[in-house]
Each structure stands twice: as C-alpha cells, then as structure tokens.
Amino acid sequence: MQAAAGTAIINPAVLAKLAEYSNEFAAAMPFPHVVIDDFLEPAFAQALLDAFPAFERGNFIGDGGEPGGKSTLAKVRSLGPAYQQLDDAIQNRAFLDAIGRVTGIDGLIYDPWYLGGGTHENRNGMSLDAHVDFNYHPSERWHRRLNLIVYLNHEWDQAWGGCLELFRDPHVDGRASRLVSPAFNRCVIFETSERSWHGFDPIRLPEKQADMTRRSVALYFYTKDRPAEETAGRHTTFYVNRQLSERFTEGHALTRGDLAEIKQLLEQRDAHIRMLYADNTALRAAQDSGLTGHLLYLAKRAFVRFRR
Incomplete structure (x- = not known):
C-alpha cells in the first residue's frame, strides 16, 4: 500500500x-x-x-x-x-x-x-x-x-x-x-x-x-x-x-527587437561581471578577517619584503 x-x-x-x-x-x-x-x-x-x-x-x-x-x-x-x-x-x-x-x-x-x-x-x-x-x-x-x-x-x-x-x-x-x-x-x-x-x-x-x-x-x-x-x-x-544570434551577420539591418536583444545580452554580461566582483570582494574580506586573515597578511608581507 x-x-x-x-x-x-x-x-x-x-x-x-x-x-x-x-x-x-x-x-x-x-x-x-x-x-x-x-x-x-x-x-x-x-x-x-x-x-x-x-x-x-x-x-x-x-x-x-x-x-x-x-x-x-x-x-x-x-x-x-x-x-x-x-x-x-x-x-x-x-x-x-x-x-x-x-x-x-x-x-x-x-x-x-x-x-x-x-x-x-x-x-x-x-x-x-x-x-x-x-x-x-x-x-x-x-x-x-x-x-x-x-x-x-x-x-x-x-x-x-x-x-x-x-x-x-x-x-x-x-x-x-x-x-x-x-x-x-x-x-x-x-x-x-x-x-x-x-x-x-x-x-x-x-x-x-x-x-x-x-x-x-x-x-x-x-x-x-x-x-x-x-x-x-x-x-x-x-x-x-x-x-549573439547567428542572424547578426555583416549587412544585417537591425530591428527594434534586435536592439532589445543586444541590450539584454549586455545587461546580463554586466550583471555577471558584477556578481563575480562581489564574490571576489567577499572572499577577500573573509580571508582578511580573524586570526587566519592576520597570519595570511603577515605571510604576504614577508613574501613581498623577501622578494625586494
């Protein structure tokens, strides 16, 4: 059952x-x-x-x-x-x-x-x-x-x-x-x-x-x-x-719909880039916080000074 x-x-x-x-x-x-x-x-x-x-x-x-x-x-x-x-x-x-x-x-x-x-x-x-x-x-x-x-x-x-x-x-x-x-x-x-x-x-x-x-x-x-x-x-x-759609070839006359599609694609790419930057910023903030972040800072500082 x-x-x-x-x-x-x-x-x-x-x-x-x-x-x-x-x-x-x-x-x-x-x-x-x-x-x-x-x-x-x-x-x-x-x-x-x-x-x-x-x-x-x-x-x-x-x-x-x-x-x-x-x-x-x-x-x-x-x-x-x-x-x-x-x-x-x-x-x-x-x-x-x-x-x-x-x-x-x-x-x-x-x-x-x-x-x-x-x-x-x-x-x-x-x-x-x-x-x-x-x-x-x-x-x-x-x-x-x-x-x-x-x-x-x-x-x-x-x-x-x-x-x-x-x-x-x-x-x-x-x-x-x-x-x-x-x-x-x-x-x-x-x-x-x-x-x-x-x-x-x-x-x-x-x-x-x-x-x-x-x-x-x-x-x-x-x-x-x-x-x-x-x-x-x-x-x-x-x-x-x-x-970009395959219809966008040399000589293609852009329509209002074409322009809307291109604008949407650019907006999506911009949003994706902003998301990646935000994720990278959050990751760096997490790395810099707490004891681990401080130790990482000291290690980076020592590495830079050693290279000099």
Whole structure:
C-alpha cells in the first residue's frame, strides 16, 4: 500500500513504459535525458496547477535586491494538499526506484529542503543562460545526480520561447542541441554532471498573452556516492552568457527587437561581471578577517619584503 502511494501520482501508462524510457535516457544526446509527456495523473497535474502559488508569494527578489521576473518557492508543503501529496510521493522508495529504473541510478535521495527547487515561475522577457548545476548538496555530503522538471502550462506555443535548451558545449556552440517546449504535464528528467549544460531561451509572448507566465515544478535528486570518473571538486553553478544570434551577420539591418536583444545580452554580461566582483570582494574580506586573515597578511608581507 505504501509503495503504491509512492507511484500513485504517476500516470500508469508511464509506469508501463519505464524500460522504453530507460533506453531513451541512456541514448539521448547531448547528455542522458528523457522527455515524458502526460507524466503525472492528469487530475493530479491539474491540482498542482490550481494550487500554484501567486508570483508575489515566492522569492522574486533578484541578486541586486530589486524585484525580478522570476519567482521560486521551496516550501512546497505550505501550498496545500496537492503539494503535500507530491512531497510524500517523491520521498517514497517506490517513486525513487521508478526514477532509478529510467535513469540507471540506484539509491536516489530526495531533498527535503528543495534547495534551488520547488515551484518556478518566469515572466515575459525572462531567460536562463546555459549552465551546469552545483554538484554537491549545499549542506549534505550528497552528489547531485538528477533534475526532474514538470511543466504546468496549458497554452504554450514553442515560438513563444521559454523552451528548455540542452547544449553540447555553449562555449563552442551557442545553438542548443535540443529544445523542449514547456507544455502542460510534460516531464524532463536529465542527468546532472560536468557536461549537462542547460537553460531556456527568452520568453517572448504575443501582446494578447503578455500576462502569462512559464510555470514548472523542479525536483532535484542526489546519491551518497558517484563513480570516481564522474566526480569533480565541489563547485557552485557555472553559467555561460548567451551568445549573439547567428542572424547578426555583416549587412544585417537591425530591428527594434534586435536592439532589445543586444541590450539584454549586455545587461546580463554586466550583471555577471558584477556578481563575480562581489564574490571576489567577499572572499577577500573573509580571508582578511580573524586570526587566519592576520597570519595570511603577515605571510604576504614577508613574501613581498623577501622578494625586494
């Protein structure tokens, strides 16, 4: 009975095809992933959408302290019965083992704090640059292994953007290897590794739909161990700023939309540079504080004087 409760939220048609999805996951390019339509029981997926939190209820304050176009909420159990059922299910061994069958990863661990996960909502104009995720749980000694995203958008045209992008290497090729439109009850499961570059392209809604938002539920899973050849030193999320579109070639006449895109790219790069400078300043402040900082200062002073 308890095992059944763990998979009760999943569409039975999906459970019947786990072996097929496993083959798709292993063979997918540019890194292991699978796209599963109608992933959840239809009524349950609708219940999640009906109880989706208002934008202002989540964390929508950006790094600069100003309101932004993205809102997230990690305390999913506060959202009512549907999200409580979701939380109960995804920590159940039967659910974790089902996802393990698809991905070939045993011993999956759910994150009870939803760090970085939970409900995600993005407004018109938002995008997400290509990145690889942090590779260890921030507070536990767990390896991050999988992202599972369920989209909750009934009306969405791929031409509106907001599509999940999977990249081979955004440093070399700014074009995504695969685009996945965020359609209602569509689930994407992908391996998180040092090469799982992903993001989503800019949301550009028509005027009549400009008040719509891109909604999803993001779930992250971990394991206690990871194969040595896949293990890297602990790091935070690595971002690569979006490259200029290939349509910007010699002789191209700039449109108003082109100028807006160039301005946005420059703003994103400036924000990235400011973030790096802030991180560097904070690191130096931490190094300079306390006994360790004083000893480091004396060592640097001695080194400089010795060189002279």
